[in-house]
Amino acid sequence: MLTINNLHVKLEEEDKVILKGVNLTVETGKVHAIMGPNGSGKSTLSYVLSGREGYQVTAGEAILDGQSLLEMEPEERAAAGLFLAFQYPVEIPGVGNMTFLRTAVNAQRKARGQEEMSSAEFLKVVREKAKALKIDADMLKRPVNVGFSGGEKKRNEILQMAMLEPKMCILDETDSGLDVDAMKLVAEGVNALRSEGRSFLVITHYQRLLDHIAPDVVHIMADGRIVKTGGPELALEVEQNGYADILAEVL
Amino acid sequence: MALAKAKGGAERLAAVELPACGAWLAAARGAALARAQEMGLPTRRDEYWRYTDPTTLTAATAPAAALFAAGDEPPAFAAIDRVTLVFTDGVFDAAASDDPAAAGVELTRLALAGQADIHWARELYGVLEARGQSPVPRPLAALNGALATDGVMIRVTGKAARPVSLVYRHAATTSDAVLRHVIRLEPGAELTLLESGPGAARFSTVTEVDVADGASFHHIRTQGRDHERRTLTHLFARIGAQARFKSFTLTANGVLTRNEVVLELLGDDSIAHVAGAAMGDGGFHHDDTVFVTHAAERCESRQVFKKVLKGGAVGVFQGKILVKQGAQKTDGYQISQSLLLDEDSQFLAKPELEIYADDVKCSHGSTSGAIDETALFYLRSRGVPERLAQALLVQAFLAQAIEEIEDEAIAEDIRGRLEGWLARRMG
Numbered sequence: 164m165l166t167i168n169n170l171h172v173k174l175e176e177e178d179k180v181i182l183k184g185v186n187l188t189v190e191t192g193k194v195h196a197i198m199g200p201n202g203s204g205k206s207t208l209s210y211v212l213s214g215r216e217g218y219q220v221t222a223g224e225a226i227l228d229g230q231s232l233l234e235m236e237p238e239e240r241a242a243a244g245l246f247l248a249f250q251y252p253v254e255i256p257g258v259g260n261m262t263f264l265r266t267a268v269n270a271q272r273k274a275r276g277q278e279e280m281s282s283a284e285f286l287k288v289v290r291e292k293a294k295a296l297k298i299d300a301d302m303l304k305r306p307v308n309v310g311f312s313g314g315e316k317k318r319n320e321i322l323q324m325a326m327l328e329p330k331m332c333i334l335d336e337t338d339s340g341l342d343v344d345a346m347k348l349v350a351e352g353v354n355a356l357r358s359e360g361r362s363f364l365v366i367t368h369y370q371r372l373l374d375h376i377a378p379d380v381v382h383i384m385a386d387g388r389i390v391k392t393g394g395p396e397l398a399l400e401v402e403q404n405g406y407a408d409i410l411a412e413v414l
Numbered sequence: 415m416a417l418a419k420a421k422g423g424a425e426r427l428a429a430v431e432l433p434a435c436g437a438w439l440a441a442a443r444g445a446a447l448a449r450a451q452e453m454g455l456p457t458r459r460d461e462y463w464r465y466t467d468p469t470t471l472t473a474a475t476a477p478a479a480a481l482f483a484a485g486d487e488p489p490a491f492a493a494i495d496r497v498t499l500v501f502t503d504g505v506f507d508a509a510a511s512d513d514p515a516a517a518g519v520e521l522t523r524l525a526l527a528g529q530a531d532i533h534w535a536r537e538l539y540g541v542l543e544a545r546g547q548s549p550v551p552r553p554l555a556a557l558n559g560a561l562a563t564d565g566v567m568i569r570v571t572g573k574a575a576r577p578v579s580l581v582y583r584h585a586a587t588t589s590d591a592v593l594r595h596v597i598r599l600e601p602g603a604e605l606t607l608l609e610s611g612p613g614a615a616r617f618s619t620v621t622e623v624d625v626a627d628g629a630s631f632h633h634i635r636t637q638g639r640d641h642e643r644r645t646l647t648h649l650f651a652r653i654g655a656q657a658r659f660k661s662f663t664l665t666a667n668g669v670l671t672r673n674e675v676v677l678e679l680l681g682d683d684s685i686a687h688v689a690g691a692a693m694g695d696g697g698f699h700h701d702d703t704v705f706v707t708h709a710a711e712r713c714e715s716r717q718v719f720k721k722v723l724k725g726g727a728v729g730v731f732q733g734k735i736l737v738k739q740g741a742q743k744t745d746g747y748q749i750s751q752s753l754l755l756d757e758d759s760q761f762l763a764k765p766e767l768e769i770y771a772d773d774v775k776c777s778h779g780s781t782s783g784a785i786d787e788t789a790l791f792y793l794r795s796r797g798v799p800e801r802l803a804q805a806l807l808v809q810a811f812l813a814q815a816i817e818e819i820e821d822e823a824i825a826e827d828i829r830g831r832l833e834g835w836l837a838r839r840m841g
Contacts, residue, residue, distance in 0.1 A: 213795050216787070241797035253792035257810025263793070266806065271797035306810075323796060 504591025612638025655681025
């Protein structure tokens with residue numbers, strides 16, 4: 164379970180406050196969606212939770228299954244079970260996708276005191292999971308995300324998620340830049356990972372992703388706060404009427 | 415006399431005593447010394463020594479250099495089936511060396527070659543070096559030709575059975591070693607030359623390689639991790655038609671390294687690649703000075719140099735592509751890049767193109783930058799600890815240079831060496 168209490172965050176370099184008291188609880192096994200207009204702080208929330216530099220937490224806390232995330236290094240958060248699917252997955256020339264995946268899997272196992280996966284076992288598992296996401300052998304061999312299409316990059320994110328088996332998955336606008344078919348494929352990958360022990364926080368502008376990844380709870384974020392929380396119907400309301408009505412109602 | 419006085423190091427050069435040897439070699443040494451005297455020893459005022467201070471290389475005696483304890487690291491190329499010849503502080507160690515006959519090549523040591531009349535060696539010793547003195551003077555290469563006490567002379571007529579591996583051990587803290595190698599690949603011949611180790615407190619090697627038509631020469635070296643060693647190398651190659659030349663150098667540590675490469679593409683349809691991966695911190699100064707001349711049609715040349723610098727280290731790259739008149743369809747490429755792991759380190763690059771043919775493709779690029787923070791965060795967000803993530807990105811940065819090694823087993827050896835260095839030094 165992820166609990167965020169009264170989270171206040173500002174940009175380190177300029178004195179700009181982005182998050183102004185976020186309160187949010189994602190129960191284990193549930194899928195929560197955060198929707199909101201541009202600049203509402205959705206992506207910042209995902210970055211702050213995963214430990215990206217450049218943000219200063221001025222108040223509040225984020226607790227994942229009893230562990231306080233905000234004091235941890237990014238790799239410690241990952242080992243604790245947090246995973247961020249990036250809006251813009253990073254290209255890393257010179258690092259093979261397989262090397263990257265195996266290094267990450269084994270680093271996390273090591274951090275948790277588990278035995279490293281053997282090469283043979285790793286190969287077997289990665290091939291199986293890649294196949295389900297229609298990721299071919301060539302994509303596994305190529306450098307991380309280099310020359311990948313938008314859809315391939317997002318599928319590669321889901322493959323990493325499948326390999327790392329996190330407890331808490333944050334999807335930051337995973338639908339951006341995807342056509343309908345690519346989005347379906349990604350959504351299927353996510354749905355296959357839904358389980359009792361795994362929670363999701365799906366950040367999106369549009370309802371359309373939520374047609375494929377059905378959320379249990381929908382939050383609306385605006386001006387650095389969660390301003391409204393409801394069921395899946397809230398997403399439909401946004402789709403039909405935009406954010407203006409909701410924002411007018413709560414602000 | 416006033417003119418002679420103006421030349422750098424005139425006194426030192428006047429005092430040089432040539433090693434005793436047979437007639438042809440004595441003549442070649444004399445000619446080399448005369449060339450060095452004509453040019454004078456380099457100083458920082460010379461155009462190609464502006465970024466690298468040659469004082470410790472031109473001094474009469476070598477500054478002391480402590481030995482490096484390699485610990486449990488395996489010797490370079492240990493897993494490669496090769497014929498090993500060991501030189502300790504420049505002195506051949508027969509007991510530690512293999513029987514050269516196993517290489518399937520003609521191989522004679524310079525120390526013995528002077529006694530015999532080896533016609534092919536006579537036609538090369540100092541000849542390629544002398545050709546390489548213009549337009550950029552390289553007096554220390556000439557001085558090497560005068561002073562070299564040993565080295566190997568290799569002639570290959572077919573495909574060499576095994577790589578020839580020259581292992582340079584450093585045993586005395588004040589050793590000053592000068593070696594000269596002469597290699598002739600006859601038409602269609604193939605040879606892989608491996609070099610490894612620091613060699614001496616101060617170590618100078620000059621290698622002259624004549625690659626005849628259709629021949630193929632591969633060269634891979636690692637320069638030894640002794641922190642205080644000083645190394646000066648020159649590689650002169652003359653490349654015939656439809657020939658292949660590939661040279662890769664890995665440098666880790668060393669207080670001063672200058673690797674000069676002078677390549678001449680004289681026959682059509684040949685390729686010449688020269689690459690280097692260097693990494694060091696603290697008092698590390700590393701200089702690659704490369705000159706590639708295209709004098710034939712449809713040749714391809716590549717210069718790929720990568721340096722990882724930390725803690726005030728200095729990297730230098732001076733690379734030139736000269737395309738002569740008539741060298742049409744030349745494909746020349748040059749990239750030099752540095753990864754600066756802190757703000758104290760610096761990279762100085764002087765890329766040059768000089769083109770006298772109108773139908774050519776030549777490009778060069780030089781960059782200098784820090785580790786990509788976005789990539790670093792991406793790796794860490796997947797659970798990769800910071801040190802390991804940095805090491806992965808450093809390896810990724812160097813990968814393009816290492817890809818120039820064709821033999822996968824040798825490339826693997828180099829990658830392992832690199833990983834070891836990173837594991838120890840990336841803290």
